[in-house]
Amino acid sequence: QSKTYEIAIVTDVGQLMDKGFNQGTYEGAKAYAEAHKIGYKYYQPANGSDATDNDRIAAMKQAINNGAKIIVAPGFLQATAMETVAKENPSVKFVFVDGWALGLDNVTAIVYKEQESGYLAGYAAVMEGYTKLGFTGGGGGGNPAVNRFGYGFIQGADAAAKEKGVSVEMKYSFKYGETFAASNELQTQIAGWYASGTEVVFSCGGSMFQSVKSAAGEYPDARIIGVDVDQSGESEKVITSAVKGLSASVERVLGQFYDGKWDSELADQAQNLGAAENSTGLPTDTWSLKNFTVDQYTELFNKIKNGEIVPVAEVPEDVTAGWSNVVVTLEQ
Amino acid sequence: MNHDSSDPRREGEGAPYAIEMRNITKVFPGIVANDNITLQLRRGEIHALLGENGAGKSTLMSVLFGLYQPESGEIYKDGVRVTIQNPNDANALGIGMVHQHFKLVDVFTVLDNIILGVEPNTLGFLRKKAAREKVLRLSETYGLNVDPDALVEDITVGMQQRTEILKMLYRDNEILIFDEPTAALTPQEIGELMQIIKGLAAEGKSILFISHKLNEIMEIADRCTVLRKGRYIGTVNICETTKEELSNMMVGRDVKFSVDKSVPKPGKTVLEVRDLSVKSRLHKKNAVSNVSLTVRAGEIVCIAGIDGNGQSEFVSALTGLEKPEPGSRILIDGEDVTKKSIRYRNTHGLSHIPEDRHKHGLILDYTLEQNIVLQRYFEEEFQHGGFIRFDRVRDYSEMLIEKFDVRSGQGPATIARSMSGGNQQKAIIARELDRYHSLLVAVQPTRGLDVGAIEFVHREIVASRDAGAAVLLVSLELDEVMNLSDRILVMYEGEITGELDPHTTTVQEIGLYMAGARRQNPEKGGGAA
């Protein structure tokens, strides 16, 4: 019995259930496929985190052999592989999540304004009354999305601090997060932050959350800000999450494709999704903050939505400089 | 000459034997180690077991001790059939064994080794006090003096030997097996051991005694069973037999005990040692201090001495295994080799029969043939452009095996480990004597060899002397010393304390020097003849 899988997800390095964009993408596709009774399947390039472009190409080819009509591939590392396969298979469509337009009509790209979510999270944390923040990011400082989250986080914190006239300390680090994986080193480092007074840590990268959570476990007053998806279900320590609507947007793109709107709306496009598309923000239905209310949040959110506030996306060389009320200490 | 009747069963009718092994057969790959052998041990007797290397003695004893299972044959204790599956059964039957290679844990104390397996304990926690007293009491009564708290690795071979004996006594065994107990001992220690064994027999313990040394057997044994090539030859009463007859039974021909050699014709000096000193690993003072001696072509110089007086260290320095202290000088054929490598010495006239055949002499996991070319594999004859010429290696080793009658399961391809120790030794001697050498350093070359082999080795050594080699022999066995040497140097506490002429001196005199009771004035000590 040969099943065909029209919708394919080819994962980026790291595991499928990484609580990050692999999982987000997968769940979006899954949701759409199951709602519309379409066969779907994920493909993990061979050799795990040592996967080469050819391993990705092989995975994509396998997907096509299994009858894939559209391939969703998260992660900028997939550019080379996708370009090759897309050229060879013009009839197959590709969705490049966290990527960019490749100048091919059968490829569409989705990027997010992570800086907006970061901004909102930073602002909320400071408004809630926290003045000692921490940011730990994945990708070793080399992942554009993560960097935007972090930079937005500082901007938000600074804005709020100015407003309240308080001064905020922020530890800022990409240490031990290169592979987005949890590690005893990361846990020890973050525990060190909490021990030396840090109140909230923005855990910005897939499985790294486990390290931050475990570190927080030892400190009753320690708090966490989640990322990508609403992580409040993961730990009672999570005060909020800087989400980006991965699943939603993947689901929507799939919808556009199956409604025959590919050529008109998606072909060779790179949509940059943000508050305007409800693709960035903080989850309101699991709201737990006391001093910073949902209404205050919505007001701020709308300002960003209608462009009154525009968090800067381009991350400068030196993120520590130019803040009035935030002292950023880099750790590397 | 009445041998016991070759049909053992009739013997069985008298008082039952303490141990009777009937028609034991044990086969190993490619060889029948024991072939239908019968052995009868009377209560309270000292029963010697005699045979060539590889005759099957150790194997037979291993069977009795439950280390091997025989293919066929029965074992009776006090007339009752018993099966011995493992050493436990043997221990339970009061059978104890001193193995050829001591079975001691050398990082344990003497006491721990003795109580191992029968540890006195409460709720599993060791209770050593009582055990300690028992051990002291035993060593008191049998005159075995060992310090129960010494680490085995720190004590002499003799003490280890006595530890093994204490192990048996501690377990109140009444059947005691000694597999070549004297092979590793000094004359003094041998003397003591003999007394101990006699004492044990007098106690009513029955003793099986394996040795290649006929004097020892003549001295203490009541009866002697002889094996040859795994077969039962016969059992004789010692009082009714002679060394000659025993050796004849065992080898199947008459054996000469005195080496007949022409008068030496010493030529030019081959080995010259000046002020050689070597640090000691055990104590502060030097193990060897300012030893000077010369050995000339065509003479056999023997270094006599009690084990542990620096002979080993001296040889190590001489052969390059150890670094001598500054100021020492070693010349071979007039060339100073003090700083030269072992390889250089080996290729410039030095042959060395090492003291420890398993540590230095052989690579036990290499085949016999690989061991035969251990110092020659790089010579033109055996390699070409770095590639070993296996055909030649095979031919050469087959030749040596033939010439030196080295016995083993699969000939040149036998793994050295599986060879009987005696034959391992023969292989080493063959290798060293057949290499070109102007100087032969032989340390206890006949340890663990049977009389036939000893005779052979001695002949070969003399032959190499007559061929113009200088021979330096280090031996603990006085009759070997007397038989073989042209000059005797006695080493005591790291110094040459006397030079003696084998024709004029006596064993007693040498003994005095070895014991340090007498010494010649240093100048003469080690002076060139």
Next chain:
Amino acid sequence: MKNSVPPSQAGVLKNASARSILAALICILGGLVVGFLVLLLLTVFAEDISVAEAFSGIVIVLGGPFSGGSAQDILFQMGNMLFQSTPLILTGLSVALAFNTGLFNIGAAGQYLMGAMGALLVSLSIPTTVVPAAIVWILALLAGTLLGVLWGAIPGFFKARFSVNEVIVCIMTNWIAANIVSWVFKSTGDRFINVAETKVNFIRKTASNGVATATLGLDKLFAGSYMDISLFIAILIAVVLYVILNRTTFGYELKACGYNKFASRYAGMNEQRNIILSMALAGGLAACGAAFWCLNGAQDFKWDTYLTLPADGFNGIPVALLASNNPIGVIFSAIFLKHITVGGSNLAAQTSFNEYVSPLIIAVIIYFSSFSKLIKDLLLRRMTKAQHATPAQPADPPPAAGPDKGAADEDAKTKEE
């Protein structure tokens, strides 16, 4: 002598290496059987998989690249597989060589990283506009290998000089290497990092400097895969190593030191030198494998390695063991492992079995390979039993023990087990 068995069979069994191969095959078979059972078990738990799929599943795994689909896909997968087994062959050889000298080289991972660093630094910093690419390629290969030689020499030195157990030094040097490599590339900034493709955790592909291993059209033949000639060089190295170990005086020395360093010394060999030499060579082999990987031209090298060691470093151990440390065997065991790996990802891609099945099958095979000694002994016994039907000596066996000796010998031995 062995008239009681068909000479052919006895002949086969007599040959030691034939016995090893046979044993290895039996082990692999056992591993696959267990793997199949695992798949069956999974079909029970995962409702969306039918029992029938278990069988097709094991076939897919066993098929490796051959279960890749169209001829093109097969060639493509096979090319990649062959290329990716090259470093594995070399780390396997590295471990095997050390084992032959009685040393356990668990430091291949670190040596591998050093090799990669050396090769990349050289191949990316010498402009091919000045020096011909071919020369740069060779220099890079040498540089990488040399770094590995030095790195491998460290445990060797510690063992020879201070008699420190090589295992501990290897483990330490692994992590030291991991940090040094990251440090070096971090501090050289963007000179080597792949900014062009915005892959800042990776080092530039050597092709960006025009340096790449010759393919002689193999990449085309294998449908645009990574295939290049490095595999053949690796095989050549394996053969040379085999000859060195078993035919040359050098190999004789290395093994002698492995078995008994005192006796080797007595025989005039320089055992300290041999220990260092052997570890250094082992290091060189592992590093060479890394160099081949990087110099392929199309490979990304992740420089931020200080928290993780390259898998190929450790996989060298099972590869060597599966081949019972025989250099020729290593070629096959390495390719076989990659083969199963590819089969595994095809399995995940084509069925509903997940990607964790093939590692399990591989592990089981390795475990079964520990039975190979037993199997070899059994094979050997079949032979010796035949021989004992008429024992070597004495000429005339005593009637008493004569007839059933063969059998008696059998169970005597089985008791000894």
Next chain:
Amino acid sequence: MIFLIQKTLIFTIPLLIVALAGMYAERSGIINIALDGLMIFGAFVGALAALLLRKNPFFVDHNQLTFLLAMLVAAAAGALFSLLLSFSAIRLKADQTIGGTALNMLAPAIALLIIKVFFTKDMLEMERAADTSGTMKDFGFVILHDDLGPIGRIFFDKAYISTFLAAGLFVVLSIFIYKTKTGLRLRSCGEHPQAAASVGIDVIRMRYLGTTISGALAGLGGYIYIATVANGTASGAVAGMGFLALAIMIFGNWKPLGIALGALLFGFLKCLGVIYAQISIPIHGQDVYILRDLDLPMYFYNLIPYVAVLIVLAFTSGSSRAPKAEGIPYDKGAR
């Protein structure tokens, strides 16, 4: 500074336990390079146990109890898993490194496969669960002061029961191997099995014992490691901890005390390397972050523990001595 000491202790414990595990196997004559795999397996089963237990609110209320039970289960799992090694190494006289290597590969394979099949995840976390009052609680608050109130805060701040358990185990294990009959026999089998056999000791049984104890300890260590040091997740890997423990065992010269010292030294330097940036000393009133302000790259600090071990080894080398018979399959006939 206090933080550094706390962390050092927490980090040292699993290292110590697992190194002791290695010691018990090797003292009985079996080289156990499977420590890594055993840790992984123990960690997995322990996490699984905690997860399942916490489906019952009672165990959510009683974290310490749950933690203890999970540790027990992990140890049992390790012991069982180690039988695979004993069987091949002792019964089949196989090369011990093969068995060990196989276990190192089997453990993650089994763990990940099961996690994927039954939880459709890639790693097993100690998830939140509802306590008796129905509120969702994290697992990971296993530090003692939480349960012991103010007194606890003073004496046991940031301390895990596993720490005390391990300390106790260390004492027991040291006494067992040196002061008991079985300990003596076990050691003799690692040094000279033929000698042991010749006095009627069942070498096979002793080696099984040694390896099984080893397995139990490694499994326990593995779970303690993930529960206290590494993210509370069973992810089919322990970051080479098992091999580090092996190194510590050699470093400690196969002796409990040496191992303890080695583990402490290594643990301390390792933690220092990670949190050097937070270590401050007050100089007239204000905190000065010396190590951070040196601003050497972190790689430098990461290197320290490994380099330190090598340096110490170079000086203490001569004394080092492995059990004589380790790694050699026991064979009655051998001499």
